[in-house]
Amino acid sequence: MSEWFVGTLRNYPELAIFLSLAIGFSIGSRKIAGFSLGNVTATLLAAVVIGQLGITISPNVKSAFFILFIFAIGYGVGPQFMSGLTKEGPKQIGFSLVVLALCLIVPILCARIAGLDLGYTAGLYAGSQTISASIGVASDQISRLGLSPEQVKTYNDQIPIGYAVTYIFGTIGSAIILAQLGPKLIGVDLAKACKDYEAQMGGGDGLEAGLTSAYRQIELRAYRVGNDPSIVGQPVKQIWPGLRVFVERLRRGGAIIDADASTVLAPGDIVAISGRREHIVETITPMLEEVQDRELLDVPAEAIDIFVTNRKVGGLTLLELSETDWARGVYLRKITRNMVEIPALPGTQILRGDILTLVGGRRHMELAIQHLGYADRPVEATDIAFLGAGIVLGGFVGALSYTIGGIPISLSTSGGALLAGLVLGWLRTIRPVFGRIPGPALWLMNTLGLNVFIAVVGITAGPGFVAGLKAVGLSLFLWGAIATAVPMILSVYIGFYVFKFHPAILFGACAGARTTTAALGMIQEAAKSKIPALGYGMPYAIGNTVLTIYGMVIVLLNS
Incomplete structure (x- = not known):
């Protein structure tokens, strides 16, 4: 039975890939003491175990799925990366670039002090900074260095070892530093800071929240208009100033009429009024007689x-x-x-x-x-022509190579696909009639593309993984922890004292620059608020792009 099982996986390596996904996603989301491996790391480890069976997979499979993933990343963050400037946009961009510089410099210094080979260095960077996408970019650049096939394979097999050893602390350590240690470093109560910031933004109990009224329950009720002079004889927009309650339509003389802001009410009208439940109950109901009129309330x-x-x-x-x-x-x-x-x-x-x-x-x-x-109405169709053409166009641009100092340099096809995704994702905000990729489809491209790539990497590196882990495991883990902690700790101080971010959004900005969504979740949990997410968007868009490109930079600086 076991021989048949192993033989089947060797003859049909595609089954080994999906077996890695099945195992990885089954155990990756399971939490122990509040933490989990995550689907990517769990899939990598499952693939490494399966790889001990000596399964051969074409490298083209890895490349195809990675380029799909990297295009999806660019497409998703393109709108904010290219044009999403808030009033604090320049400050967030400057802060992100400083943090990202630290995320490059510190891992390089750690790797050089530890005397790590190129492959381990790229893996340490990817794991400690939790940027899985850089693995593919680094692998592409290594293959362009003009090394022997044996040396290329050695380096590429070292990358997943470095990644697996350092990624767990990269994720957990970042979350602990930003959510638990960070507020203590600058002496702030994060929960209180978020409440204060929410009040500054116009939130809080008893305050009118504009469009945020839809965040609460909305009511539509029918009322009979009497002879109250404050209600009849004037446009409805003047009747309840400051309240977001609206007369949707009215019944007059048996006819139902759509209302607008200039509609004037008359005694005997039956009106359908919408608004926040507390406004309807506390303000409208005491002033008007509520009635039942199903036909009037049947508003599309x-x-x-x-x-x-x-x-x-x-x-x-x-x-x-x-x-x-x-x-x-x-x-x-x-x-x-x-x-x-x-x-x-x-x-x-x-x-x-x-x-x-x-x-x-x-x-x-x-x-x-x-x-x-x-209107992003639910649809099932993805514009495959757009998707394919975008990847091909970006791939051709990325394939252009320039030789500097005897070393060929290029964006690589994956880097080109990232660039194409950024540009096309932004262009869709200008003309949204093309390039339709529904949210669930984008999620599948992102998740499946990355994890199939990781599975192939793990299966391919499997035979040498255990030996490499024994050789550099503990040392690599410790240096990875330093490479994770130093940029995150410094980012807290820099963001607070240099860039003067409000503490409520500071930690979200730090998590965004490092693209660690897991840390954002823990920060919000510690803050008992979603306010930190307001600092996450712009730094995330920049970090996702720059950290990925750094995969190439790491190789060039250490080759």
Whole structure:
């Protein structure tokens, strides 16, 4: 039975890849003492074990899935990377670049002091900085150094060893430093800082939250208008100033009429009013007689994800948007930026590329879509022609090579695909009628592309993995811990004392620059708030790109 099993995996290596995924994803999400290996590391370790069986896989499989993954990364962060500047954008960019410089310099110094070979150095960098994408870029550059096939294989087999040994502390250590140690280093109470920042942004109990009213339960109720002079005889927009409650439509003389801001109410009208439940209950109900009118309340409504593309909207706060005419009757449920939900507060700025989940009457929603961007309605189809052409175009650009000092240098096909993804993802914010890649499809490209690549790396390196781990394991782990901790600790001090970030968003910015979403989750848990995510978006977009390219830089500086 065992011989048949091993023989089948050797004859059909594609099964070994999917077996690695099945095992990796089964154990990767399991938490022990609040921590987990993560799917990528678990898949790598599973693949290494399976690789002990001596399975041969074409390197083209690894390259194909990695280039799919790297294009998806670029496409996902492109809108924020290319044009997502908030009022603090330049400061966040400057901070990110300083932190990213530390993320390159410190691992290089650690590797040189430890006397590590090139492959271990690239692996230590990838694991300690938790940037799996750099593995593929580093491997591509190593193959272009003009080394013998044997030496190329040796270095490429060292990379996953260095990555596996250093990645666990890279993830867990970063989370602990930013969520637990970081606030103590600068003497702040993170939970209190987030509450204070939320108050500055217009949040908190008892304050009008503009469009953030949609973050709470929305009511639509019917009322009979009496003879109250404060209600009849004037436009509805003047009746309840400061409250986001709207007369959606009214029944007058048996006819149902759609209302707008200029509609004037008359005694005997039956009106359908929408708004936050507390406003309806505390303000409207005491003033008007509530009645049952099912036909009047049967207002066509929908909830839609809207992809923000209008440059006039980018940089405006939710409060500013809530005061526009087209925001009438429209409520916000959530904001998603770089696949992370961010707090919806009156002072939250909207960027091109954000996804706003809105709910409201159909006629109001259509008007909001015209002013915001593109209705990202659920679809199953992906623009495969766009996907294929984008990867090919980027690959051709990346394949261009320049020789400097006898060393050929290029972006590589994967680096070119990343660049293409960035540009095309940004272009879609300008003209969203092309390049449709639904969120679930983008997630699959990202997750499957990376993990198939990692599985092939692990299976290929499997035979030499154990011996390499015995040779450099403990030393590599310790140097990896230093390479992780030093940039993160310094980033806290630099962000707080040099760039003057508010503590509420400082740790989110640190996590974003290092692209460690796991750390962001732990920071938010420690803060008891989603506020830290407001500092995550821009640094994440920059970090994901620069840290990946550093995979090539690491090889060039150590070859």
